[in-house]
Amino acid sequence: MSAFRGRKSPESVGGAEALRLVGVRKVYGAADAAVAALDGVSLSLPPGTFTAVMGPSGSGKSTLLQCAAGLTRPDEGQILIDGVPMTGGGEKQLTKFRRNRIGFIFQQYNLMPTLNVAENVTLPLKLAGRRADPERTRTVLAQVGLADRLAHRPDQLSGGQCQRVAIARALVAEPSIVLADEPTGALDMKSARDVLSLLREAVHAHGRTVVMVTHDPLAASYADTVQFLADGQLAGWIAAPTPDSVAERLAHLGDPAHQAATPHHQPIGA
Template sequence: MIGRKGPAPVGGAQGQPQGEALRLDGVRKVYGAEDNRVVALDGVSLSLPTGSFTAVMGPSGSGKSTLLQCAAGLDRPTEGRVFVEGAELSGDGEAALTKFRRERIGFVFQQFNLLPTLTVTQNVVLPLKLAGRKVDRGRARTVLERVGLGERLNHLPAELSGGQQQRVAIARALVTRPRVVFADEPTGALDTRSARDVLVLLRESVQVSGQTVVMVTHDPVAASFADAVLYLADGRIVGRQVAPTAEAVAERMTHLAEEVERQRTMAEA
């Protein structure tokens, strides 16, 4: 297991290094019509400091992915506000929201979402092209070397392993120098060794570059790479754990799943 810095993390406990990276104020997300509503997020508020690595965990249906999508501006909350580095993800139109995301946010998903006809380098610089920014191939090479793919610049995705493709996806997320990187189950499709490599890279982006990482995961080992774990149940934050270990996270998840099941059974009785 790699070492941790001391910062921490959720809600500014132990001091906030260099300010606030992400804040959610009373975020609520409701899907469906009045007679068939699903409350995916139920008034979530949180504050994450710059330069922190936070894992988000919870039972199936707890609202993890919805939280990530609303925080990243991929989905709009029904109620509440989201701020990235003090700037609100506002409703000034889809074009303005897209520009905001490209300037401040990076994404890493379980599915690598690489374009199969583009080389590794071309995939990595694509966000710069889409944002109308200067394509700095030197920067792209540096980032790819940092993720261990300096010898794969002209390869196509099909010529890479799953772990290598995910590292390309991380390089693509980092090349624009985003302040916050959102990762949705980034190791879910990887073997154990590749998963650890990806987690080390995310950890290094925090420690070396001062970026902020928010990662949804179901894996206690992946969560143990974070500074802190946020636990969700039924769309609400129900706990947090600082400096987590895989064993402590697994135990917490077991008790949380049992408690959620017990409450749902009582509600249906």
């Protein structure tokens, strides 16, 4: 696996937007019990970048990721992947769109216990009716350090190794964007650092676009930028994050004086 070659700033990446949300709104409940999990969120992320999304519990970060993945339909607004609107058709069309363009990494891996590593990695391709290239599968598994584990089943792997399988599964189909939901939440510190390095490697050495929801400032510091959410709305962003700068920004999300001094919206195309 090639070494990490330094972060790309969003400004240094050309091309179409990898992900764009335009006025996305998602409400749960009705009448007096209605809660806007997302309240008119607009966001644009270039290709080849690593973005972390953070915010307090209930801020809307998981809903944002689920809407971006097509797992939850927004009530209002539009979501585009590589400039292509996410289909408004039936579930079959949405599933096809998702499988062709989006890779998803879950906190709890979501591996099939009866399948070996290679079979788990290629399962989404087979479900999409696409041929799994054995050489491509071996290459991706080698990139995540599992070249010698192709025939192992999940119960023969550590938690960190299972998450590596999940990363390989998300990458093997060469999706436009990879969405990760707390991918290190179930891991020990060393495994977490390894997984975060792999995600960063996928971006900077292999050109993928990664969006990761996390609650951990250390995990967020592996990203190029951090977007903050509060009460379903964007509440600022920072570039070249460090654990300290992320923690400090989180501590002041509800501070009007601090928010007035920091940008709430990343420039479109930045």
